[in-house]
Amino acid sequence: MGEEMEIGCARPTGGPxxxxxxxDEKKVDKKIKEGPKMIKVGQKAPDFNAPAYQKGKFISIxxxxxxGKWVALCFYPGDFTFV
Amino acid sequence: MSIDSxxxxxxxxxxxxxxxxxxxxxxxxxxxxxxxxxxxxxIYDEVAGVETRxxxxxxxxxxxxxxxxxxxxxxxxxxxxxxxxxAFQLVRDSKGTQATPSGWQPGKPTLKPGPDLVGKVWEVWxxxxxx
Numbered sequence: 001m002g003e004e005m006e007i008g009c010a011r012p013t014g015g016p017x018x019x020x021x022x023x024d025e026k027k028v029d030k031k032i033k034e035g036p037k038m039i040k041v042g043q044k045a046p047d048f049n050a051p052a053y054q055k056g057k058f059i060s061i062x063x064x065x066x067x068g069k070w071v072a073l074c075f076y077p078g079d080f081t082f083v
Numbered sequence: 084m085s086i087d088s089x090x091x092x093x094x095x096x097x098x099x100x101x102x103x104x105x106x107x108x109x110x111x112x113x114x115x116x117x118x119x120x121x122x123x124x125x126i127y128d129e130v131a132g133v134e135t136r137x138x139x140x141x142x143x144x145x146x147x148x149x150x151x152x153x154x155x156x157x158x159x160x161x162x163x164x165x166x167x168x169x170a171f172q173l174v175r176d177s178k179g180t181q182a183t184p185s186g187w188q189p190g191k192p193t194l195k196p197g198p199d200l201v202g203k204v205w206e207v208w209x210x211x212x213x214x
Contacts, residue, residue: 008156013132038125041149045141048120050084052111053092061111064145070168071141075115075126075134077155079087079095083136 045073084113084120085134126152140168142175186213 121127
């Protein structure tokens with residue numbers, strides 16, 4: 001039977017249970033040790049492509065298409081996550 | 084941008100956001116499956132599998148002028164983001180001859196950095212102007 005979960009502002013996720021395969025564990029360790037690299041102010045924003053939804057349409061967005069404009073790029077934990 | 088699919092973005096806009104904002108969200112809601120873009124920007128939380136609340140101001144040359152990252156439970160101050168963009172726009176329009184002191188708002192005095200201002204900021208800027 002599923003137990004009721006406490007719901008916070010982060011998107012609820014799960015993961016594998018029990019001992020993980022050794023090679024997989026090494027991979028994860030390495031990734032975490034390297035850590036996320038923060039980009040720097042005064043440097044070029046990394047370009048990207050991303051699918052998007054805007055006013056009833058599914059579109060493709062490329063950051064570099066916004067050259068010549070000011071851009072506020074906002075990330076957030078997930079749709080329907082309260083804040 | 085979040086790790087949700089564009090289909091979920093549509094449902095969120097249809098079912099909830101359009102009830103807060105007339106006509107729904109006007110700007111593109113971007114999808115970043117797997118957090119690939121968020122990882123490059125340094126705000127993807129691999130353990131939780133979500134993007135943290137990162138906000139980047141990018142100028143017309145594509146250069147990052149500022150960013151802010153919050154953990155999920157605290158929301159952004161949109162007015163502060165707009166103020167920062169206005170300040171960066173003023174500095175850019177002045178070709179770097181002006182700077183905006185702490186607490187600057189549009190219409191308030193700027194600073195003109197140069198030899199005459201060294202040691203004299205106290206004459207033109209007071210701490211109560213920060214608030």
